[in-house]
Amino acid sequence: MEEARRIQALPPYLFARIDEKIAEAKAKGVDVISLGIGDPDLPTPDHIIDKLVKAARNPVNHRYPSYAGMLEFRQAVAEWYKRRSNIVIDPQKEVVSLIGSKEGIAHIAFCYLNPGDIALIPDPGYPVYGVGTALAGGVPYALPLKEENGFLPELDRIPEEIAHKAKLMFLNYPNNPTGAIADESFYMKVIAFAKKYDIIICHDGPYSEIAFNGYKPLSFLEVPGAKDVGIEFHSMSKTYNMTGWRIGWAAGNARVIEALGRIKSNIDTGVFQAIQEAAIEGLLGNQDIIGENRKIYQERQDIVIEGLTALGWTVESPKATIYVWPRVPKGFTSASFCELVLDKTGVVITPGNSYGEYGEGYFRISLTTNTKRLREALQRLQDNFGKFEF
Ligand SMILES: *Cc1c(COP(=O)(O)O)cnc(C)c1O
Numbered sequence: 001m002e003e004a005r006r007i008q009a010l011p012p013y014l015f016a017r018i019d020e021k022i023a024e025a026k027a028k029g030v031d032v033i034s035l036g037i038g039d040p041d042l043p044t045p046d047h048i049i050d051k052l053v054k055a056a057r058n059p060v061n062h063r064y065p066s067y068a069g070m071l072e073f074r075q076a077v078a079e080w081y082k083r084r085s086n087i088v089i090d091p092q093k094e095v096v097s098l099i100g101s102k103e104g105i106a107h108i109a110f111c112y113l114n115p116g117d118i119a120l121i122p123d124p125g126y127p128v129y130g131v132g133t134a135l136a137g138g139v140p141y142a143l144p145l146k147e148e149n150g151f152l153p154e155l156d157r158i159p160e161e162i163a164h165k166a167k168l169m170f171l172n173y174p175n176n177p178t179g180a181i182a183d184e185s186f187y188m189k190v191i192a193f194a195k196k197y198d199i200i201i202c203h204d205g206p207y208s209e210i211a212f213n214g215y216k217p218l219s220f221l222e223v224p225g226a227k228d229v230g231i232e233f234h235s236m237s238k239t240y241n242m243t244g245w246r247i248g249w250a251a252g253n254a255r256v257i258e259a260l261g262r263i264k265s266n267i268d269t270g271v272f273q274a275i276q277e278a279a280i281e282g283l284l285g286n287q288d289i290i291g292e293n294r295k296i297y298q299e300r301q302d303i304v305i306e307g308l309t310a311l312g313w314t315v316e317s318p319k320a321t322i323y324v325w326p327r328v329p330k331g332f333t334s335a336s337f338c339e340l341v342l343d344k345t346g347v348v349i350t351p352g353n354s355y356g357e358y359g360e361g362y363f364r365i366s367l368t369t370n371t372k373r374l375r376e377a378l379q380r381l382q383d384n385f386g387k388f389e390f
Contacts, residue, residue: 051281055274065270069097101235101248106132111259113138120169124359129170151180172204179318187223194229201230211320307378312387329388345380
C-alpha cells in the first residue's frame with residue numbers, strides 16, 4: 001500500500017495537526033481556549049436556514065445539481081457583485097459554483113499547470129495555494145509578504161525567468177493571516193504584471209465583507225482590466241457564517257471559469273441545490289448579518305489589541321479580517337512561543353511559520369471566540385507572563 005509520491009510529501013492539513021495538540025491538552029484536563037482556526041463561531045442567519053429547510057423538502061432538489069451551479073445561484077452572485085461594487089458579471093459565462101472556495105482554489109492549478117510550471121504564491125499564505133499547485137505537479141514560488149511593505153508582494157523583485165515560467169499568481173486581500181489590505185494602485189500593478197507575463201491572477205477574497213471603521217475592501221473584479229487576467233474566489237463561509245455549508249464561487253474571466261468548470265464537472269457534481277437556494281437567500285436577502293458581524297469582530301479585535309498592548313506589544317488594528325498577526329517576543333521562534341503559551345495557559349494560537357517561511361517570527365490570533373473567552377485568554381497571558389520584550 002505504498003502511497004503515491006504526490007501524497008507522501010503532503011503534510012496533514014495544518015489544522016488537523018493543531019486539533020491533535022488541542023485534543024492532547026484537553027485529555028490532560030486543560031480548559032483550552034482556541035484562538036487557532038478561522039472558523040466563525042457565529043450562527044448562520046435564520047432566514048438562510050429557513051430557506052434550506054424549505055428547499056430540502058422539494059424533491060426537485062434531491063437530484064443531481066447542474067455542474068456549473070443553478071443559473072439562479074450564478075445570477076444571485078452576479079447581482080451581489082452589482083449591488084456591492086456596481087460591476088457587471090455575466091452569470092452564464094463568468095461564474096461557477098464551488099463546494100466552498102477551498103475546492104476551487106485547489107482545482108485551478110490542475111487547469112493551468114503542466115509539470116514544472118510555476119505558481120506564484122503569497123508567503124505567509126493560506127496553505128491550499130501551494131498544496132494545490134504541488135498536487136497538480138506545479139512548483140510553488142513564494143512571494144514574501146513583509147511587514148515593511150504592508151504585507152504586499154514586491155512584484156519587481158520576481159526574477160524575470162520565474163515570471164516567464166509562472167502561469168498562475170494567487171493573491172488574497174483582505175489577507176489571511178496578516179490582516180493586510182490592498183488598494184487599487186497595487187491591483188493595477190498586478191494586472192499590468194499579469195498582462196506582461198501572461199499570468200492568470202487568482203484573487204481569493206473571502207474576507208471582503210469583514211472590515212472595520214467604515215473601510216470597504218475592493219473586490220479584485222472592480223479594478224479595470226481584472227477580468228482580462230483573472231478570477232476571484234469568494235465564498236458564503238465568512239460573510240454569512242456558513243463555513244459548514246460548503247458553498248462558494250469563482251467569478252471573472254470567462255475562459256478561466258470555463259476551464260475550472262470543465263475540470264470540476266469531471267470530478268464533482270456540484271452543490272446540493274437546497275444549499276444553493278439558501279445561498280441565494282443569503283446573497284440577495286436581508287444583509288443585516290454583515291453589519292452585525294463587523295460589530296462583533298470589531299469588539300473582539302479591540303479586546304485583543306488592548307490585551308496585547310498591556311502585555312508589551314505595539315500592534316496596529318487590522319482594517320479587515322478576523323485575524324491579528326503580532327510578532328513573537330524576543331528570544332522565541334513562532335513554534336516555541338506558541339508551544340509555551342499553550343503549555344502555560346491552555347490558549348491555542350497559530351505559529352506564523354505554518355503559513356510559510358516568511359511567517360516565521362509571527363503568530364496568528366483568530367477572532368472566532370466570544371468576548372468572555374477572549375478576555376479570559378488575555379488575562380491568562382497577563383497572569384503568566386506579565387510583560388514581554390521585543
Ligand atoms: C476561509 C478561507 C477560504 C476558504 O473558504 P471556504 O469557502 O469555506 O472553502 C479560502 N481562502 C482563505 C484565505 C480563507 O481564509
